[in-house]
Amino acid sequence: MVGTSLKPHGAGPLRVGVVGCGAVAERYHLPALLASSDVDLVAFVDPAIGRAEDLATRVGAREAFSDHRDLVGRIDVAVVAVPNAFHAAVAGDLLKAGVHVLVEKPMARSVAECDQMLAAAAESGAVLAVGHDFRHYPVARFARDLFQGGLLGPVLEVEVQQSAGAGWPAVSTAILSAAAGGGVLIDFGVHVLDLLRWWVGDMTVVGYRDDARGGVESECAAELVLESGAPVRLELSRTRSMRDTAVVTCERGSVELGVFDPAVARLTLSAGGPALEGQIADEAFDRAPGREVFARQLSDVVAAVRGEREPLVGGRDGRAVVAMVEACYAQRETLRLPWDYPEAYVSLSEGRS
Amino acid sequence: MASELEGVRVLVVGASGFLGGRLVERLVLEHGARVRVLVRRVMGAASLARLPIEVLVGDVLDPAVVEAAADGCAVIFNCAKGKGGDPVLRRAVEVDGVQSLVRAAARNSARLVQVSTVAVYDLHRDGVVDETSPEAPAGDPYADAKLEGERAALKLGAQLGVPVVVLQPTVIYGPNAGVHGTEIIEELTTGRVVLVNGGTGICNAVYVDDVVTALQLAATADQVFGERFLVTGPEHPTWAEFFASFEGMLGLQRTVALTEEQAIALWRRSQRRPWLLPEALRAAVQDRALRSRLVGTREGALARTVVRRLRDQQLVPLPARQARHGDSAATEQAELELQAPRPWLARYLASKPMVTSDKARELLGYEPAFDLEHGMALTEQWARWVGLLP
Numbered sequence: 001m002v003g004t005s006l007k008p009h010g011a012g013p014l015r016v017g018v019v020g021c022g023a024v025a026e027r028y029h030l031p032a033l034l035a036s037s038d039v040d041l042v043a044f045v046d047p048a049i050g051r052a053e054d055l056a057t058r059v060g061a062r063e064a065f066s067d068h069r070d071l072v073g074r075i076d077v078a079v080v081a082v083p084n085a086f087h088a089a090v091a092g093d094l095l096k097a098g099v100h101v102l103v104e105k106p107m108a109r110s111v112a113e114c115d116q117m118l119a120a121a122a123e124s125g126a127v128l129a130v131g132h133d134f135r136h137y138p139v140a141r142f143a144r145d146l147f148q149g150g151l152l153g154p155v156l157e158v159e160v161q162q163s164a165g166a167g168w169p170a171v172s173t174a175i176l177s178a179a180a181g182g183g184v185l186i187d188f189g190v191h192v193l194d195l196l197r198w199w200v201g202d203m204t205v206v207g208y209r210d211d212a213r214g215g216v217e218s219e220c221a222a223e224l225v226l227e228s229g230a231p232v233r234l235e236l237s238r239t240r241s242m243r244d245t246a247v248v249t250c251e252r253g254s255v256e257l258g259v260f261d262p263a264v265a266r267l268t269l270s271a272g273g274p275a276l277e278g279q280i281a282d283e284a285f286d287r288a289p290g291r292e293v294f295a296r297q298l299s300d301v302v303a304a305v306r307g308e309r310e311p312l313v314g315g316r317d318g319r320a321v322v323a324m325v326e327a328c329y330a331q332r333e334t335l336r337l338p339w340d341y342p343e344a345y346v347s348l349s350e351g352r353s
Numbered sequence: 354m355a356s357e358l359e360g361v362r363v364l365v366v367g368a369s370g371f372l373g374g375r376l377v378e379r380l381v382l383e384h385g386a387r388v389r390v391l392v393r394r395v396m397g398a399a400s401l402a403r404l405p406i407e408v409l410v411g412d413v414l415d416p417a418v419v420e421a422a423a424d425g426c427a428v429i430f431n432c433a434k435g436k437g438g439d440p441v442l443r444r445a446v447e448v449d450g451v452q453s454l455v456r457a458a459a460r461n462s463a464r465l466v467q468v469s470t471v472a473v474y475d476l477h478r479d480g481v482v483d484e485t486s487p488e489a490p491a492g493d494p495y496a497d498a499k500l501e502g503e504r505a506a507l508k509l510g511a512q513l514g515v516p517v518v519v520l521q522p523t524v525i526y527g528p529n530a531g532v533h534g535t536e537i538i539e540e541l542t543t544g545r546v547v548l549v550n551g552g553t554g555i556c557n558a559v560y561v562d563d564v565v566t567a568l569q570l571a572a573t574a575d576q577v578f579g580e581r582f583l584v585t586g587p588e589h590p591t592w593a594e595f596f597a598s599f600e601g602m603l604g605l606q607r608t609v610a611l612t613e614e615q616a617i618a619l620w621r622r623s624q625r626r627p628w629l630l631p632e633a634l635r636a637a638v639q640d641r642a643l644r645s646r647l648v649g650t651r652e653g654a655l656a657r658t659v660v661r662r663l664r665d666q667q668l669v670p671l672p673a674r675q676a677r678h679g680d681s682a683a684t685e686q687a688e689l690e691l692q693a694p695r696p697w698l699a700r701y702l703a704s705k706p707m708v709t710s711d712k713a714r715e716l717l718g719y720e721p722a723f724d725l726e727h728g729m730a731l732t733e734q735w736a737r738w739v740g741l742l743p
Binding site for chain 2: 165166167168169170171172173175176177178183210211212213214215216217218219238239240241242337338339
């Protein structure tokens, strides 16, 4: 719920602190925060205090801390971009203290952690928004309207292939550690699951395979069903080049949607014939896609904090996505890689015989 | 199957690469070793992180990083490879980096398994190549740096009492191979490839898992310190057979047999700077919008005539002429670009060096298990899975 017990903020800039100074904070949140007249960037927090001080110095922010609790009383809104393992604890502390939170995706590692965060937000009335920024891409918005309007009729089938994260300029190895709660699914698959849910409604996981063998998966394949029973297939990879689009087949036609690379919509009608392919008209986005998407996300959070509307992606949405991820991992089977096969393992002793 | 490496802490440098990556997989899954990897970029370990390994981020050129990475390790595998066109940086990785690793091994009483290459030998010759064969003449930056690197490792190892074993693999192929995998498939997909002397030269292919097996043997064998071992496959396929395997996967016939002299002549021609007019006309032929604009000018009518004439005479590459009179598929094929190997490479591809792993068999117990058919079958599964094949 929008800040019911907190006094809505007036028209002045909101004081913002950035908690977690990794790649997403530096490259995406920071430009949006600096460009916005709605916020005043006042502090950075990172246990690696040098990293926080570095960013603070670079942008002229007032303070740097190693502990997020030092922010209480100093800021109105926190951008929480710490490793997944700390989302629940950090966001929970801040929410309880009445600080509004935009937490990076995934909202947390488990439904239980999400519930703690939702309870903390409910307790203080602070806004809890989740950074599923893909919803702010023009193609995503277009697709949402397309499916909500029912233009193509009921959905018959969804199929997604997405490469994810190979070029991500991660600053720490947290993204690859078991503490992250998983690999490509929880790290990047959550973007896709959130979009699909926003486009075509809730889904239930019916099957899941990944390549993890004691670590976190870099390849996975999930099978889900819509409430109608229509199948949804999702394939993600950290290493392979893939199509990077979703194909949604409906009764009256099918549409292939690429959110950013390619940013494209391709519509084919069931009658057959030529397809309509193009980009979504959005000049501001075309000029600087990444910056524009994070600026839109920030505006949305600011509006929510000011009590104008609910955030586009609230804690319940974030929780629904984490619930799907949790269901996937609970049904996990091993994905066999093309070169994983028993006869590869010529043992040392055999080799010596 | 208890492995001597079970529970042993090992460091793999160059783990984000093709050979290093497969080594890590098998060290963990097959041997139960405790693997630490040193990578330059976090996401360079994205696929390896599916295994319970320790990921350290840093550069092999930083001695402090190397020291931290080697801490507590009993074996160090160095699969790092200096890349790119900068010979200074390449040499730094191949020589300075290796020396840092030897010193770090000394501090940890660890063994260093150094990956070198068959290219340190003179391969522009026919007949048996073993560890006593003549070295490659200086001039190839890759071979020069690798040779200097293995010498530095052996010399410093002897001084510091570090057990160093050098492996010299031949042409490594298999899942995730770059030069002898992805690059060949892409060349065959987008153009035509010269088979020098019809591909009768010997390629000494070795499947990646055979090399990994040799690395593991080198990490545990006794009485092999200071030794160099050639590591090749169980047979001596020709380049024609090697490329035919990839063509078979693609369902395409894209190789063109040329003599060594023809290949070198083609290369020389490809090195000439193009003339402005034929280049402009080529652009006009390929770009419809440009063409219609040009044709709309006064000179357009004249240019059209010239285009037709030049297209017949000069813009179609060498062996295309025979094919032009064939069917349309052959014509289409003929218009794909034919990449000529540079003369040095052409001579190498024409040669018939028969590399032997007899020393590795005898002292390491190495027995290559993957013939070309088996290795290529696995390579094909991988290539299909990553989307390199239709």
